[in-house]
Amino acid sequence: xxxxxxxxxxxxxxxxxxxxxxxxxxxxxxxxxxxxxxxxxxxxxxxxxxxxxxxxxxxxxxxxxxxxxxxxxxxxxxxxxxxxxxxxxxxxxxxxxxxxxxxxxxxxxxxxxxxxxxxxxxxxxxxxxxxxxxxxxxxxxxxxxxxxxxxxxxxxxxxxxxxxxxxxxxxxxxxxxxxxxxxxxxxxxxxxxxxxxxxxxxxxxxxxxxxxxxxxxxxxxxxxxxxxxxxxx
Amino acid sequence: xxxxxxxxxxxxxxxxxxxxxxxxxxxxxxxxxxxxxxxxxxxxxxxxxxxxxxxxxxxxxxxxxxxxxxxxxxxxxxxxxxxxxxxxxxxxxxxxxxxxxxxxxxxxxxxxxxxxxxxxxxxxxxxxxxxxxxxxxxxxxxxxxxxxxxxxxxxxxxxxxxxxxxxxxxxxxxxxxxxxxxxxxxxxxxxxxxxxxxxxxxxxxxxxxxxxxxxxxxxxxxxxxxxxxxxxxxxxxxxxxxxxxxxxxxxxxxxxxxxxxxxxxxxxxxxxxxxxxxxxxxxxxxxxxxxxxxxxxxxxxxxxxxxxxxxxxxxxxxxxxxxxxxxxxxxxxxxxxxxxxxxxxxxxxxxxxxxxxxxxxxxxxxxxxxxxxxx
Numbered sequence: 001x002x003x004x005x006x007x008x009x010x011x012x013x014x015x016x017x018x019x020x021x022x023x024x025x026x027x028x029x030x031x032x033x034x035x036x037x038x039x040x041x042x043x044x045x046x047x048x049x050x051x052x053x054x055x056x057x058x059x060x061x062x063x064x065x066x067x068x069x070x071x072x073x074x075x076x077x078x079x080x081x082x083x084x085x086x087x088x089x090x091x092x093x094x095x096x097x098x099x100x101x102x103x104x105x106x107x108x109x110x111x112x113x114x115x116x117x118x119x120x121x122x123x124x125x126x127x128x129x130x131x132x133x134x135x136x137x138x139x140x141x142x143x144x145x146x147x148x149x150x151x152x153x154x155x156x157x158x159x160x161x162x163x164x165x166x167x168x169x170x171x172x173x174x175x176x177x178x179x180x181x182x183x184x185x186x187x188x189x190x191x192x193x194x195x196x197x198x199x200x201x202x203x204x205x206x207x208x209x210x211x212x213x214x215x216x217x218x219x220x221x222x223x224x225x226x227x228x229x230x231x232x233x
Numbered sequence: 234x235x236x237x238x239x240x241x242x243x244x245x246x247x248x249x250x251x252x253x254x255x256x257x258x259x260x261x262x263x264x265x266x267x268x269x270x271x272x273x274x275x276x277x278x279x280x281x282x283x284x285x286x287x288x289x290x291x292x293x294x295x296x297x298x299x300x301x302x303x304x305x306x307x308x309x310x311x312x313x314x315x316x317x318x319x320x321x322x323x324x325x326x327x328x329x330x331x332x333x334x335x336x337x338x339x340x341x342x343x344x345x346x347x348x349x350x351x352x353x354x355x356x357x358x359x360x361x362x363x364x365x366x367x368x369x370x371x372x373x374x375x376x377x378x379x380x381x382x383x384x385x386x387x388x389x390x391x392x393x394x395x396x397x398x399x400x401x402x403x404x405x406x407x408x409x410x411x412x413x414x415x416x417x418x419x420x421x422x423x424x425x426x427x428x429x430x431x432x433x434x435x436x437x438x439x440x441x442x443x444x445x446x447x448x449x450x451x452x453x454x455x456x457x458x459x460x461x462x463x464x465x466x467x468x469x470x471x472x473x474x475x476x477x478x479x480x481x482x483x484x485x486x487x488x489x490x491x492x493x494x495x496x497x498x499x500x501x502x503x504x505x506x507x508x509x510x511x512x513x514x515x516x517x518x519x520x521x522x523x524x525x526x527x528x529x530x531x532x533x534x535x536x537x538x539x540x541x542x543x544x545x546x547x548x549x550x551x552x553x554x555x556x557x558x559x560x561x562x563x564x565x566x567x568x569x570x571x572x573x574x575x576x577x578x579x580x581x582x583x584x585x586x587x588x589x590x591x592x593x594x595x596x597x598x599x600x601x602x603x604x605x606x607x608x
Contacts, residue, residue, distance in 0.1 A: 061269070061273045061274050061278075062268040106285075
């Protein structure tokens with residue numbers, strides 16, 4: 001999810017000041033009937049980087065750790081009014097490669113990456129059998145989540161966020177004077193609701209924001225609210 | 234126009250200069266870098282990668298083999314023992330890699346090619362050198378400062394989250410990332426060499442190993458995957474290591490017997506993976522070297538397998554000759570009888586080999602097929 005999302009998005013994106021969201025649904029909106037009693041929140045995939053002068057993304061451990069707790073807090077706040085009960089997935093590490101929950105998480109990573117790539121990213125509309133229909137699925141293996149957490153749906157969520165370093169900011173300013181455009185940091189996030197019975201990705205949203213910030217509680221809340229704006233929970 | 238262009242370049246250079254960081258400080262044993270630093274960020278990203286790696290199907294998890302390699306690392310790392318964790322990766326490539334956080338990858342294609350413990354210890358110490366000297370951090374800073382757009386680390390840290398496929402890809406990216414600078418490689422070689430001699434191993438082992446590997450590299454077959462894609466042994470390194478050994482000739486141990494004892498039961502699988510690269514020119518050189526070192530039925534069997542799989546003109550006869558050679562030595566693998574049963578023309582001999590195959594491998598998956606031939 002992370003690499004392609006961040007790096008490719010930078011290429012696709014021409015400096016936007018505003019946030020954009022792109023929702024995809026497995027069923028037409030009128031027919032959507034998700035009102036689950038219980039949703040399991042999968043450990044969010046969040047990574048924050050500092051965008052270096054030369055365009056490299058340097059991982060920032062301190063920002064990442066803080067953003068992970070801010071996003072989970074914002075998420076709980078956003079869904080507190082909902083009738084849905086939210087339960088946290090256990091993040092135990094099972095080194096057995098056949099452990100099904102771990103594998104479902106890895107599969108979800110791959111599927112979410114494909115959803116972005118083939119629905120919204122640069123390979124959009126390149127798959128004939130996906131054109132005009134949103135039918136991505138993790139398959140019935142997703143039932144391990146139903147069994148373990150007694151949840152109807154699983155909420156997968158991820159953010160890839162980069163911030164302009166001082167060197168890059170200076171480069172951008174100089175570039176602007178010289179008529180050369182250099183992009184700044186960008187926030188890319190996704191959220192997806194997966195039916196734990198069938199594995200189907202029922203709802204998916206992608207957020208791209210050139211000015212979002214996950215380093216403080218207020219902006220983290222804004223980002224989460226935007227991402228979950230139309231979530232059928 | 235000229236003023237404008239040059240001003241731009243000067244400014245860029247100045248900015249790049251500002252970003253230049255100090256050489257990374259060496260860490261004390263057990264020390265972790267502060268979170269809010271570039272080193273801390275790289276460690277953090279690699280910790281995540283390591284967590285993913287732990288549940289990877291690519292890992293060789295055999296406890297005894299892991300304990301053996303980790304034990305050697307520990308001995309060489311002394312007080313840094315607890316800082317380095319070894320992962321054996323089931324891939325037929327000659328490769329080992331060291332991440333800044335102490336995660337060391339050793340590919341099984343390397344274990345197959347290493348002839349004795351001294352050679353393995355040299356490779357492990359070389360990687361420890363990269364760790365102790367913080368080469369990947371140095372490299373990252375250099376990449377940042379020289380605006381090298383081959384952003385190895387972001388490729389790596391990003392690929393790691395991309396699931397199973399992504400993990401395989403990121404291991405590849407990791408191997409690419411491990412292309413340290415020439416100077417760093419030499420520094421790590423020096424470090425490895427000193428450690429090796431100090432631990433009482435024969436210091437001619439590394440030079441001999443790299444010279445042998447060079448022959449394999451030269452035999453490259455472009456149709457198959459090269460075992461040396463990421464960092465090939467160069468003549469320069471082979472020469473350097475040979476010269477170093479000549480400077481201080483010692484009579485240290487090679488510890489071949491122990492190495493063979495610890496790795497013997499994996500060799501069949503590693504050779505099977507080796508042939509799956511379908512780079513038969515390289516595998517042929519390798520098998521010839523291994524056979525010269527220790528003639529045994531298993532190596533001859535895999536030589537036969539190589540010819541059978543390559544199927545060039547005359548390879549069927551070569552395969553039969555190799556299988557027959559295997560039969561002359563103790564403990565031929567059951568597969569020798571199967572292949573001879575299928576390849577021999579003389580009907581009585583055919584049946585005899587097939588029966589022998591089924592006797593030795595009563596639960597063979599192709600039992601019914603072979604029984605069909607026998608009727």
